[in-house]
Amino acid sequence: MPTRPEVxxxxxxxxxxxxxxxxxxxxxxxxxxxKRFSTSVLPPIVALVLxxxxxxxxxxxxxxxxxxxxxxxxxxxxxVDIVSSGRIWSILWTSVSxxxxxxxxxxxxATPLGLLVAKVKVVRSAIGPLLSGLQSLPSxxxxxxxxxWFGLSNGTIYFVVLLGSVPSIxxxxxxxxxQIPPIxxxxxxxxxxxxxxxxxxxxxxAALPGYLAGCKQGWAFSWRSLMAAEIIAAGPALGVGLxxxxxxxxxxxxxxxxxxxxILILVVGIAIELLVFRPVExxxxxxxxxxLT
Amino acid sequence: xxxxxxARVSVEVSGVAKTFGVGAAAVTALRDIDLKVGHGxxxxxxxASGCGKSTLLNLLAGLDSPTSGTVDVAAARPSFMxxxxxxxxxxxxxxNVELALQLAGQGRAERRERAAELxxxxxxxxxxxxxxxxxxxxxxxRVSLARALAAATASTEHGEPGLLLxxxxxxxxxxxxxxxxxxxxxRVWEATGTTxxxxxxxxxxxxxxxxxxxxxxxxxxxxxxxxxxxEHGPELHDEITxxxxxxxxxxxx
Numbered sequence: 189m190p191t192r193p194e195v196x197x198x199x200x201x202x203x204x205x206x207x208x209x210x211x212x213x214x215x216x217x218x219x220x221x222x223k224r225f226s227t228s229v230l231p232p233i234v235a236l237v238l239x240x241x242x243x244x245x246x247x248x249x250x251x252x253x254x255x256x257x258x259x260x261x262x263x264x265x266x267x268v269d270i271v272s273s274g275r276i277w278s279i280l281w282t283s284v285s286x287x288x289x290x291x292x293x294x295x296x297x298a299t300p301l302g303l304l305v306a307k308v309k310v311v312r313s314a315i316g317p318l319l320s321g322l323q324s325l326p327s328x329x330x331x332x333x334x335x336x337w338f339g340l341s342n343g344t345i346y347f348v349v350l351l352g353s354v355p356s357i358x359x360x361x362x363x364x365x366x367q368i369p370p371i372x373x374x375x376x377x378x379x380x381x382x383x384x385x386x387x388x389x390x391x392x393x394a395a396l397p398g399y400l401a402g403c404k405q406g407w408a409f410s411w412r413s414l415m416a417a418e419i420i421a422a423g424p425a426l427g428v429g430l431x432x433x434x435x436x437x438x439x440x441x442x443x444x445x446x447x448x449x450x451i452l453i454l455v456v457g458i459a460i461e462l463l464v465f466r467p468v469e470x471x472x473x474x475x476x477x478x479x480l481t
Numbered sequence: 482x483x484x485x486x487x488a489r490v491s492v493e494v495s496g497v498a499k500t501f502g503v504g505a506a507a508v509t510a511l512r513d514i515d516l517k518v519g520h521g522x523x524x525x526x527x528x529a530s531g532c533g534k535s536t537l538l539n540l541l542a543g544l545d546s547p548t549s550g551t552v553d554v555a556a557a558r559p560s561f562m563x564x565x566x567x568x569x570x571x572x573x574x575x576x577n578v579e580l581a582l583q584l585a586g587q588g589r590a591e592r593r594e595r596a597a598e599l600x601x602x603x604x605x606x607x608x609x610x611x612x613x614x615x616x617x618x619x620x621x622x623r624v625s626l627a628r629a630l631a632a633a634t635a636s637t638e639h640g641e642p643g644l645l646l647x648x649x650x651x652x653x654x655x656x657x658x659x660x661x662x663x664x665x666x667x668r669v670w671e672a673t674g675t676t677x678x679x680x681x682x683x684x685x686x687x688x689x690x691x692x693x694x695x696x697x698x699x700x701x702x703x704x705x706x707x708x709x710x711x712e713h714g715p716e717l718h719d720e721i722t723x724x725x726x727x728x729x730x731x732x733x734x
Contacts, residue, residue: 200664204604207661211617375567378542379632380558380584389580393571476570477614 215477258444263451266444276452283414283429284456286342290349291410298354298406302361302399303387316362319355327352327409328416340423345414352413353406360402364395396472404465411457430456490555491644491676492518492541497550498701499536509701510536514550516695516704521642523670523677525691527684527721529729533702534680538646541678556644556676558585560632564649566621568613574624575600575609581628585635599627602669619658622650626669633675647679651686663689684722694721698728 218224240260246252247259270276304311305319330351334344368391376390392399418431426432430453437445499511510533518524526534539545540552542559560581568577575596582592600609603623613621633643651659667690670677681687687694688710696705705728708717 200661200668201604203661204665207658208617208620211619211658213615213617215615371563371565371567372569375561375563375569377544378559378561379581379628385584389584390569393569396571472571475612477612 255441255443258447262444263447266442266448267451270448279428279430279433280452280456282427283418283431286345286429287349287407287411287414290346290414291353291407293346294350294353294357294406294410295403297350298357298402299361301354302358302365302402305358306362306365306395312362319358319362322351322355323359326416327413328420331417331420334417335421340421340425342426344421345417345426348413348417349410352409356409357399357402357406360405361395361399363402364398365391367398368394397469397476397478400465400469400472404461404469407460407465408457411453411460415453489520490517490553491520491522491642492516492555492678493551493553494537494540495551497537497540497547497552499533499540499545500548511540511547512701512703514702514704518676518678520555521674521676522693523679523691524693524695525687526678526680526695526697527682527687527725528697528702529682529699529725532697532699534697535648537697537702538648538678538680541644542646554644556633556642558632558635559644559646560629562622562625562629562645562647562650564652566613566618566625568621568624568628570613573610573612574605574616577613577624578628578631581632582635585632587635595631596627599631600624602630602672603627603665617658618654619662622654622662623665625650626666630669630673630675634673642674642676644676644678647677649681650679652681652683659686666690684718684725688718688721696721696724696728699732 219227244260247257270279301319305316306312327348330348331344334347338344338347372394373386373390376386381389414429415431415434418426418429419435422432422435428436430449434446434449434453437443437449494514494516497511497514498509500507500509502508514537516524516537526537528534536545538561540547541554542561543554546552568574569580572580575593578596578599579592582595587595597609600606603626605620605623605627608616608620613624616624629645629647630643633645651662654662663686666677669675679687679690681690691710693707693709695707697703698705706724708721710717713720
């Protein structure tokens with residue numbers, strides 16, 4: 189070992205341990221369950237109860253005729269009816285399975301597309317603006333064209349769902365990649381990550397929060413587009429999903445069925461958000477220290 | 482012993498120039514750079530802004546190639562430390578260190594053991610499972626050091642020491658932490674025998690850490706002078722500062 193002019197460094201382990209103890213950021217502990225319950229679970233329940241109460245009052249005051257505003261109880265009866273007859277399961281399954289399949293297909297198409305747009309300049313300038321533009325085009329606008337192309341078939345439904353979800357997912361991934369701090373890919377490069385290894389170990393995990401946000405929006409758009417498609421393009425080949433159930437209610441002047449359908453569409457949307465996307469997103473953000481309580 | 486060691490060279494840069502752009506807009510970042518760094522040597526490159534320190538490190542790291550001249554680096558894969566710890570925020574401290582070994586093709590059990598060893602070397606036992614956001618700036622920079630050492634030694638062949646390139650790694654830390662980490666770096670350097678090329682604009686830091694201080698001028702960067710720290714007394718700090726001021730004043734016109 190070459191000689192050094194300085195005094196040999198003193199053992200600094202104690203000093204270092206002290207610094208570490210002083211400087212380590214203190215992370216807020218998770219609040220207890222009853223606190224989380226009272227701040228995040230209770231308020232929406234109270235709001236829901238209030239809405240039903242107001243609904244009941246408006247109905248009881250009879251300002252609107254019965255065929256335009258049903259009683260909460262009438263909607264409840266309709267709901268109990270489709271549950272007890274078992275129809276609800278086939279209705280839900282028809283729609284949810286389409287939405288899931290359509291969304292999965294959207295992921296498969298949008299992910300490589302997003303990567304291409306984010307990493308290849310020519311592709312970005314060629315179709316980047318189009319992709320953002322498509323996001324603001326309501327995908328229901330495609331239904332008439334799709335009916336002409338594919339007839340009243342599942343093809344129409346999936347076409348509309350894809351045009352709803354793909355732009356959102358791809359744009360989310362592009363935004364996620366654009367927001368990666370440039371130091372991370374550089375650190376990856378000096379560690380020897382090139383090409384595919386760089387994508388797998390650096391690019392994709394770093395872009396994950398933006399990608400997830402895009403997926404969440406993509407799901408919402410698929411679900412919306414699916415409902416629009418099911419309402420407009422109804423036919424015997426398509427079976428009865430939530431959209432067709434809603435359309436039937438309207439056609440037969442059954443306002444209770446219409447309300448029951450709208451509520452179910454809302455409930456499915458919220459349930460997927462709360463049961464699938466929220467926990468995944470929370471986990472991803474929390475592990476990076478980004479989670480809001 | 483010193484001579485024998487120095488005879489084996491980790492880095493040899495001769496007649497290197499680097500120009501960015503072409504024609505009238507061309508900027509010469511480096512000119513006539515000759516630099517030799519022996520095995521296990523600790524060299525500080527000192528200079529003001531615009532001296533091309535980072536450009537030179539990029540050339541050594543193989544991230545860029547010189548416009549003319551040759552760059553020879555003995556280490557298979559020089560590793561790099563930045564001012565920012567640049568840890569992957571989705572990985573734990575240990576997994577960050579392991580990533581360097583994984584990219585070098587090491588197996589899981591082997592790299593887990595090695596990562597624990599390196600974290601222990603930088604005195605971070607027991608924080609392997611923490612995420613970067615749970616660590617202080619000084620701790621993150623030590624994880625980064627462990628990761629750089631992992632990368633430097635992962636592909637070491639027949640006793641060749643690794644090469645560690647450091648681009649002002651302590652500049653963003655507070656004074657107390659910087660002081661302690663400088664001591665830590667020296668300890669780790671002595672323990673591992675790694676070759677270190679350390680860029681800084683802080684004369685005190687350079688004199689404290691390095692065996693040899695190389696002063697670079699600015700725009701274009703070229704070697705002004707070098708000092709072997711052991712050959713000088715405590716007046717060296719003032720001497721280098723004086724010379725650095727001259728170099729900077731030359732740009733006043």
